[in-house]
Amino acid sequence: QKEVEQDPGPLSVPEGAIVSLNCTYSNSAFQYFMWYRQYSRKGPELLMYTYSSGNKEDGRFTAQVDKSSKYISLFIRDSQPSDSATYLCAMSESGGYQKVTFGIGTKLQVIP
C-alpha cells in the first residue's frame, strides 16, 4: 500500500463546475498538507499549504484536511480552462528536515 493514494483520473468537467480532488494517506505522522498544480513541462506550483485538520480558503480554492479519516480534499469553484493541469497532493511530518511525500497526481481538464 502506498503512503499516499490519489486517483490519477483523468477528470473532465465543463467550465464553471465545482471540482473536487482528494487523497487518502496511511501515515498518521503527517501534519503538513499541500496541493500543487503542475502544467505540462513545468515544475509543481504551490496552491495551498495547511497544518493539521481544518479548512483553508484562497480565492476559488478550498483545502480540507480530516486527520481522523486520513483524507484531504481540494475544491475548485467556478473552474476555468486555465485550471486544466495535474493536481498533486503532498504531505510531510512535523519539524526537522522536511521530506515531502506526493500522490501520483490527478489530471484535470476543464472544457470551455
Add this chain to the structure above:
Amino acid sequence: DAGVTQSPTHLIKTRGQQVTLRCSPKSGHDTVSWYQQALGQGPQFIFQYYEEEERQRGNFPDRFSGHQFPNYSSELNVNALLLGDSALYLCASSFRDGGNSPLHFGNGTRLTVT
C-alpha cells in the same frame, strides 16, 4: 524576486555516463531538495541539503549524490546512468524554520538516457 532556477532544461545521455544537474534556490531560502518525477508519477524524494550537508535521503542508490555550495546553490550528480533514470529532475527550495516552510519548485531538468 527570482524563483528556483535549474539548468540545463533538457539533457540526453547514454547508459553508463555521468550527469550533473544544477539548481539555484529561491532568494532567501537555505535548504535544497531534489526530487525525481517519472512520467505519469508524482515526485519522489531523493535527498535534501542544508548547511552544505546531506540531511535526509530517500530510497535512491549511491549512484545519486549531491552537493550544496556556500551560496546555497546545489548540484545533483548521477553516475553509471541507467535507462530507468530517465525522468524529470526537480529541485525545490525552502527555508528551514523547523520544517514549516513549504517547498518551491523549479521547472526541472528533463533527462533522457538512451
